Amino acid sequence: ARLANQIAAGEVVERPASVTKELIENAIDAGSHRIEVDIEQGGARLIKVRDDGIGIGQQDLPLALARHATSKIGSLEDLEGVSSLGFRGEALASISSVSRLELVSNASEDPTDGWRVVAEGRSMEARVSPAPHPRGTSVSVRDLFFNTPARRKFLRTEKTEFAHVEEAFRRQALSRYDISWVLRHNQKVVHQLPAVDSAASRERRISSLLGRNFIEHARYIERQAGSLRLSGWVGLPTHSRSQADQQYFFVNGRVVRDRLVAHAVRQAYRDVLYNGRHPVFVLYLDLDPDVVDVNVHPTKHEVRFRDGRMVHDFLFSSLHHCLAHTQP
Numbered sequence: 627a628r629l630a631n632q633i634a635a636g637e638v639v640e641r642p643a644s645v646t647k648e649l650i651e652n653a654i655d656a657g658s659h660r661i662e663v664d665i666e667q668g669g670a671r672l673i674k675v676r677d678d679g680i681g682i683g684q685q686d687l688p689l690a691l692a693r694h695a696t697s698k699i700g701s702l703e704d705l706e707g708v709s710s711l712g713f714r715g716e717a718l719a720s721i722s723s724v725s726r727l728e729l730v731s732n733a734s735e736d737p738t739d740g741w742r743v744v745a746e747g748r749s750m751e752a753r754v755s756p757a758p759h760p761r762g763t764s765v766s767v768r769d770l771f772f773n774t775p776a777r778r779k780f781l782r783t784e785k786t787e788f789a790h791v792e793e794a795f796r797r798q799a800l801s802r803y804d805i806s807w808v809l810r811h812n813q814k815v816v817h818q819l820p821a822v823d824s825a826a827s828r829e830r831r832i833s834s835l836l837g838r839n840f841i842e843h844a845r846y847i848e849r850q851a852g853s854l855r856l857s858g859w860v861g862l863p864t865h866s867r868s869q870a871d872q873q874y875f876f877v878n879g880r881v882v883r884d885r886l887v888a889h890a891v892r893q894a895y896r897d898v899l900y901n902g903r904h905p906v907f908v909l910y911l912d913l914d915p916d917v918v919d920v921n922v923h924p925t926k927h928e929v930r931f932r933d934g935r936m937v938h939d940f941l942f943s944s945l946h947h948c949l950a951h952t953q954p
């Protein structure tokens with residue numbers, strides 16, 4: 627089972643940023659109001675995510691790490707079948723197979739309660755020991771890839787790995803304004819984002835994540851057509867390469883990189899007056915979950931609309947209208 631997990635880890639665990647993303651997703655799934663992320667040495671030494679969610683009970687703690695571990699893959703010969711399996715529900719098991727993972731959690735309201743379980747590479751400590759923790763969960767991932775040197779070697783500099791972690795954090799923080807967030811690197815606060823209670827504090831969050839320049843030159847957009855709703859900020863296109871990657875598009879709260887979406891946005895910008903510059907935007911498309919599939923791929927960055935044409939036209943016309951009324 628640990629072998630299967632290590633193979634699965636290749637899918638889910640590419641670098642510290644992918645671990646961070648999985649841990650944050652779990653914290654969100656647990657209904658957390660506050661999520662704190664601590665990174666050391668770009669995540670190569672430590673990735674820790676602490677939340678105040680529902681927690682994991684004593685009985686379930688070992689299961690959280692071992693879940694779905696009864697894979698049929700027993701040897702490398704069976705590897706071919708792997709690509710057809712979606713490694714859903716295996717993030718923690720996968721991560722723990724290539725790191726030293728500690729899970730501390732408390733599912734009760736009693737702050738003196740709490741339990742801890744650790745897993746290190748291929749071996750998991752079966753014993754669950756008491757460890758007081760406020761209601762919620764802390765997951766610490768130390769020494770990522772310590773037992774897979776080939777992969778450890780592929781880690782980039784501390785600065786680069788942290789930049790990827792920060793980007794993963796940014797996407798999540800832009801998707802849930804109702805959660806308060808903290809990101810620290812080597813014990814220094816990088817982002818501290820209170821939960822949002824007004825339009826102004828939404829913009830404060832954007833400003834702190836994407837820079838003052840973005841929000842000062844962005845235009846707020848809000849359009850609805852039938853069950854489609856588009857909202858967010860459309861920035862002034864920039865010549866600056868450093869801002870060229872400030873393109874965030876969320877579908878029902880999940881960040882996506884989608885061809886159809888990209889095309890509609892590009893067309894709208896191109897059609898107005900910004901030829902040759904990079905569009906920058908933070909946009910939220912909400913639509914009936916029945917007409918979109920956001921789980922096309924395990925990393926969930928792709929999306930499939932049932933009526934792509936309609937979505938494309940809606941995006942194009944909404945953005946076109948907005949941009950046409952924006953002075954550069």
Ligand code: ADP
Pocket residue numbers: 648652653656677679680681682689690691693714715716717718719762763
């Ligand atoms: P998945 O999230 O796909 O179920 P994971 O391996 O990421 O798989 O997590 C396994 C399980 O551990 C989750 O289904 C959940 O029950 C539990 N779990 C993980 N992280 C947390 C958390 N932060 N708070 C509460 N439960 C958690």
Ligand code: MG
Pocket residue numbers: 648651652715717718
């Ligand atoms: Mg998960």
